[in-house]
Amino acid sequence: MNYRPDFILFAQHGWADTNEEIRKLATKLANDKTLIISPNLGCLKTWLSMEPLIEKVTEQAEEISQKYPQTPWRIMGHSMGGLIWLEILHQNPQWWGKIHSLVLIGSPVGGADLARIIDPLSIGVGVAADLGKNRRLQADRITKIVPTLVIAGNSDNGSDGTIPISSTKLTYSYFVCLPNISHSQLKNHPTLVDVIEKFWETSPTPALFEKDFPTVLIERLQLIPGMTDAHSRDFEKAKAYLNFERGISIKLWKNPLNVLHVFVSSEQEQCLYAGFVGWIHSDGLYQGLEAIHQDYYELVIHGLD
Known part of the structure; x- marks a missing residue:
């Protein structure tokens, strides 16, 4: 057999x-x-x-x-x-x-x-x-x-x-x-x-997922050229760049080498996402953030410094 x-x-x-x-x-x-x-x-x-x-x-x-x-x-x-x-x-x-x-x-x-x-x-x-x-x-x-x-x-x-x-x-x-x-x-x-x-x-089937607003923001950030997911250890050093309803915010921080880090923060000040871009993609990050600002302008309260 x-x-x-x-x-x-x-x-x-x-x-x-x-x-x-x-x-x-x-x-x-x-x-x-x-x-x-x-x-x-x-x-x-x-x-x-x-x-x-x-x-x-x-x-x-x-x-x-x-x-x-x-x-x-x-x-x-x-x-x-x-x-x-x-x-x-x-x-x-x-x-x-x-x-x-x-x-x-x-x-x-x-x-x-x-x-x-x-x-x-x-x-x-x-x-x-x-x-x-x-x-x-x-x-x-x-x-x-x-x-x-x-x-x-x-x-x-x-x-x-x-x-x-x-x-x-x-x-x-x-x-x-x-x-x-x-x-x-x-x-x-x-x-x-x-x-x-x-x-x-469980006889698994493909996972169903309904996107909430933080998830949409994270996906938009991840599509920015050069964006790389990072550790959240520097989250507390970041300052708010864009603030949204329900306490959601996007924060930025530059490390000593001037590498831009970006974070998505919850209403409870918990890190939902951390990423960074290299020097050559810094302008692209700001452009991506401006596009997010324009797309969700009704929700945005300026947090620019």
Whole structure:
């Protein structure tokens, strides 16, 4: 009798890593009828470019699709591994219908701030340009169709020590933030097993989302060229730039290097979003803020200094 798995579980490791830890996580999640596919891309190769890594994983996915055309897929990726799969699915929409679920673990979908600092002009300093890319628009197209769970860690009240929580969030996804768990621990932390299993057990469907006004503001800011999601640690240093009804405000702060940081604040003075732009995009940020001002002028009370 030919072997036919119930599920294909793709488990992809990320940058500066091998598949050892993510495969352990996949093994804990799998049953006897799960076929695990966990390509080892080579730790050194993950420092160079994502393109050959995407090609390698795509080749394996094509082979599996041909061998088991009716078997549903479960996909999970840690950090850059999640970005690799977003690129693959963006390039292969014919696979979306066979995907049971997508789990992104500590993946900087909005762009990794560390990568943007290393390669602010996206000129191609190793893999930094790939990691700093904002993939939210293509992710939204995918996650409207493919049930998606986003898992973030929070080890320092704003990030997992490497990836800001805000850069992992997507509009059309379920979101879980795990306290006191670092980026490296997210590869194979025992808590993940329970979180992912509960998500799978729900027979997940794409997340429905009704946008509130702060979400609209955040999305507008994220579309400004050069905007990179950031840690909220400097929120209290920022001053109000635009104030809206219901106590919502946009605040600005320049660090000692004159890098502009922008924050969305709630009525309770809680940080709802943090981002920054490099020097070359500062004018664009002010232009974007002026456009927001004009679009919502009936709500705006001037807070310019």
